[in-house]
Amino acid sequence: MDTIKIGRFIAESRKALGFTQIQLATELSISDKTVSKWECGKGLPEVSLMLPLCEKLEVSVNDLLSGERVTVSDYQKKAEENMMNLMKENEENKKIFLVSVICGVITIIAVCALILLASYVEMPAIARILIIVFAIATAVLGIGAAIILDVKAGYFECPNCKELFVPTTSEYVKGYHTLTKRKLTCPKCGKSGMCKKRITK
Numbered sequence: 334m335d336t337i338k339i340g341r342f343i344a345e346s347r348k349a350l351g352f353t354q355i356q357l358a359t360e361l362s363i364s365d366k367t368v369s370k371w372e373c374g375k376g377l378p379e380v381s382l383m384l385p386l387c388e389k390l391e392v393s394v395n396d397l398l399s400g401e402r403v404t405v406s407d408y409q410k411k412a413e414e415n416m417m418n419l420m421k422e423n424e425e426n427k428k429i430f431l432v433s434v435i436c437g438v439i440t441i442i443a444v445c446a447l448i449l450l451a452s453y454v455e456m457p458a459i460a461r462i463l464i465i466v467f468a469i470a471t472a473v474l475g476i477g478a479a480i481i482l483d484v485k486a487g488y489f490e491c492p493n494c495k496e497l498f499v500p501t502t503s504e505y506v507k508g509y510h511t512l513t514k515r516k517l518t519c520p521k522c523g524k525s526g527m528c529k530k531r532i533t534k
């Protein structure tokens with residue numbers, strides 16, 4: 334917090350309304366020394382005084398803490414920007430997650446089909462071996478791709494501090510996991526635990 338800037342803003346707002354420090358202090362049932370202290374940037378109003386002070390000065394708490402008037406158009410613009418970014422990110426994550434699931438399903442179907450083919454269809458031994466090798470390669474590539482996509486889609490939530498984070502691929506692969514949770518180390522609090530998969534923030 335820039336107490337100097339906030340102090341100057343309090344003084345300006347007070348003067349703009351034609352109050353003296355004593356008048357403002359009386360309105361708030363505090364001493365004029367306290368008002369003077371704020372205006373010199375030597376301290377912030379305590380929380381219980383914040384709303385009454387803003388009311389008297391006809392500013393918002395956000396204005397006061399910013400040390401300047403934040404315009405309404407800026408507020409809205411900033412809020413909309415944040416919202417759009419969040420929506421875009423969530424949308425992309427959902428798409429990547431879906432592709433990852435499709436990739437996994439196609440891999441499983443393809444590998445099963447190849448194994449059935451190699452098991453039940455009459456063919457020379459060498460063809461059977463080739464099909465099995467091809468099936469293993471498909472499984473490795475397909476599951477690998479599904480994992481990489483899944484790591485990228487969304488976040489894991491730390492059970493301890495609720496931080497959302499994206500693990501490295503190697504950590505992801507190593508981690509013991511259930512269907513929706515995976516044992517990972519949180520980059521924020523450093524604790525490892527069963528982190529829940531979250532597609533959206």
Ligand SMILES: [Zn+2]
Binds near residue numbers: 492493494519524
């Ligand atoms: Zn954590």
